[in-house]
Amino acid sequence: MLRLKDISKAFGNQQVLHPISFDLKEGERICILGPSGCGKSTLLQIVAGLLRADGGEVEMAGRTVENGGQYVPPEKRPINMVFQDYALWPHMTVRENIEYGMKRRKTAPGERKERLGKLQALLQLDGLLDRLPTQLSGGQQQRVGIARALATEPQVLLMDEPLSNLDVKLRTDMRNELAHLLGTLSIATLYVTHDTMEAFTLADRILVLRDGKIDQLAPPQELFERPATPWVARLMGYHN
Ligand code: ADP
């Protein structure tokens, strides 16, 4: 569904991503796990098309969307994205926020209504559709962010620390809900987090990113049983 080949990126003389290669399969969830500043958002933005890579290639659903010469802009990629700070349009109601992407993609009114109804139920948005984002709690805002991303029926869902701005209790609740939701949808997902528990709950495979390099890419169980590097071992809670 998604293939990265030798993707690299520098800002000035700081090499933020060393050549990175991996595949995301259909319906698979990969969590990109790593500390602040290791290049997670940069990697996700390159996949989204919000940022150009310096080198390498991105393929999506069998089509090249980025290499040296070729570049497909975000709105023409079969993706959608959920942001850490929700990034809802403040002047639009919940309904308008969710419908915006569908309208831009010229989804027919009947189909729009049907998807909105489904997402309203799926993300518990009853009674919220006519509110503005400022009239919502953080958890509700992020539900809207997720609904908005799903509304365009992306083939690849990109999530950049979607739960990081929520308080601890809510984060745990949302983490479990999200695991259930994503399990039901079985949509190919790249999920960025610095939270090991979150990665363990949500991922089919975890990609441990450190200083712009992949330390290990494996299912959670394998990471735990056979950490490939001392850094992964530390992440897994081994202290020697
Ligand atoms: P993460 O999401 O893992 O916290 P980022 O991908 O946001 O990390 O950033 C990786 C590194 O690249 C950081 O050192 C950050 O300061 C730097 N960086 C990110 N974006 C830019 C930019 N637009 N210009 C310069 N440096 C940047």
Ligand code: MG
């Ligand atoms: Mg980030």
